[in-house]
Amino acid sequence: xxxxxxxxxxxxxxxxxxxxxxxxxxxxxxxxxxxxxxxxxxxxxxxxxxxxxxxxxxxxxxxxxxxxxxxxxxxxxxxxxxxxxxxxxxxxxxxxxxxxxxxxxxxxxxxxxxxxxxxxxxxxxxxxxxxxxxxxxxxxxxxxxxxxxxxxxxxxxxxxxxxxxxxxxxxxxxxxxxxxxxxxxxxxxxxxxxxxxxxxxxxxxxxxxxxxxxxxxxxxxxxxxxxxxxxxxxxxxxxxxxxxxxxxxxxxxxxxxxxxxxxxxxxxxxxxxxxx
Numbered sequence: 001x002x003x004x005x006x007x008x009x010x011x012x013x014x015x016x017x018x019x020x021x022x023x024x025x026x027x028x029x030x031x032x033x034x035x036x037x038x039x040x041x042x043x044x045x046x047x048x049x050x051x052x053x054x055x056x057x058x059x060x061x062x063x064x065x066x067x068x069x070x071x072x073x074x075x076x077x078x079x080x081x082x083x084x085x086x087x088x089x090x091x092x093x094x095x096x097x098x099x100x101x102x103x104x105x106x107x108x109x110x111x112x113x114x115x116x117x118x119x120x121x122x123x124x125x126x127x128x129x130x131x132x133x134x135x136x137x138x139x140x141x142x143x144x145x146x147x148x149x150x151x152x153x154x155x156x157x158x159x160x161x162x163x164x165x166x167x168x169x170x171x172x173x174x175x176x177x178x179x180x181x182x183x184x185x186x187x188x189x190x191x192x193x194x195x196x197x198x199x200x201x202x203x204x205x206x207x208x209x210x211x212x213x214x215x216x217x218x219x220x221x222x223x224x225x226x227x228x229x230x231x232x233x234x235x236x237x238x239x240x241x242x243x244x245x246x247x248x249x250x251x252x253x254x255x256x257x258x259x260x261x262x263x264x265x266x267x268x269x270x271x272x273x274x275x276x
Contacts, residue, residue: 001026003059006070006119006126011061013045023049023061028050032061038195045213052126055094067091069118073132073152073167075185077115078107088115088128102129102158111206114154114185130253138169138199143192146208151190163203171201179205179249216248216256221275229275234268 003009003025011023011030011114021037022029032049041047050069061273067090076088079095086107087095098107098115107113109131115128129136131136132154133258143149143165151173160174161182165271173182184189194202207215224231225245235241239250246253257273260266267274 005029005051005053005059005088005124006117008048008069009051010046010048013047016043019171023047025059030059030061033062036061036063038063050092052092052094057125062092064092070119070126071167072119073114073116073135073164073185075112077126078109078111078113081107081109088113090117092130096126096128096132098128101196102127102131102132107252132164136164136168136170138201141195141199141201142166142168143201145192145195147192149192149203151182151188151205152186153188153204155184157257162189165201165203169201171203172242173203173205177204179243180247189208206252216246216252216264218262219248220246220256220260220273222273224273225264230272231274232272234270236271 001024005238011025013021014024014029015022019035021032021033021041028053032047037049047063049063050051050066051059051061054060063081067103076090076096078086079089080087083100085099086103087097087099090096094191096117113130114132115130116132117128118135120127139164149166153168153169154162154164157172160172160178163171163173167173172192188205189207190203190205192201193204196202231245233245233253235254237250242248242250242253246258257266257268261268265276267276
């Protein structure tokens with residue numbers, strides 16, 4: 001049986017001891033400490049657990065949920081720093097180690113850092129690295145144009161934001177595609193706008209094309225219903241006001257309103273839009 005280290009595994013309870021349960025791994029078993037076991041757990045039950053190493057480098061299971069699994073890029077808080085490295089709180093009893101060589105400017109206790117969770121090849125232990133770029137590559141793409149993806153702002157550039165795509169690739173969100181404040185390390189829904197010949201990727205927030213229009217149509221209709229069938233917005237309204245109320249760019253707003261008008265769902269007046 002292959003155990004996925006640093007991931008969730010569904011394992012079978014093979015035996016019970018005073019201090020917990022052993023889960024079947026085709027070997028000596030993996031301990032699930034008593035304090036993390038459900039009250040009604042019994043031999044033969046299957047249970048979903050997270051597997052990692054304890055302080056003695058033994059595999060151990062827990063029903064706790066870490067703030068990230070192996071492969072994830074997450075913001076974590078430093079709880080202590082030593083000469084050899086730093087320890088980050090990732091929601092488990094044992095903190096996550098970041099070696100000094102995997103830090104960029106030196107982590108300090110109390111600071112929060114964007115890191116990649118990975119398995120160190122030399123020690124075979126779960127660790128974290130602040131040097132995220134080495135884990136990202138556009139050489140072999142797993143995405144296609146118009147595909148919905150998860151986007152994470154990585155750093156601000158002169159022309160927009162460098163975005164991490166599905167925790168694997170790098171893309172660019174141009175400034176003219178940014179219509180709200182973005183937080184570094186936060187996950188957003190977006191899509192692949194263009195894939196260039198050199199494997200560089202342009203991305204956009206939201207959903208592509210007609211799918212976006214359909215969602216935004218429903219959003220505007222709901223807002224109209226909530227405001228007695230009228231909203232004082234039109235093509236002369238400022239982009240800032242439109243984004244503040246509708247959560248979309250002025251370009252998208254005009255496109256969606258035009259579609260609703262053609263479908264005879266709204267009227268356009270000098271004062272705004274009204275529900276039919």
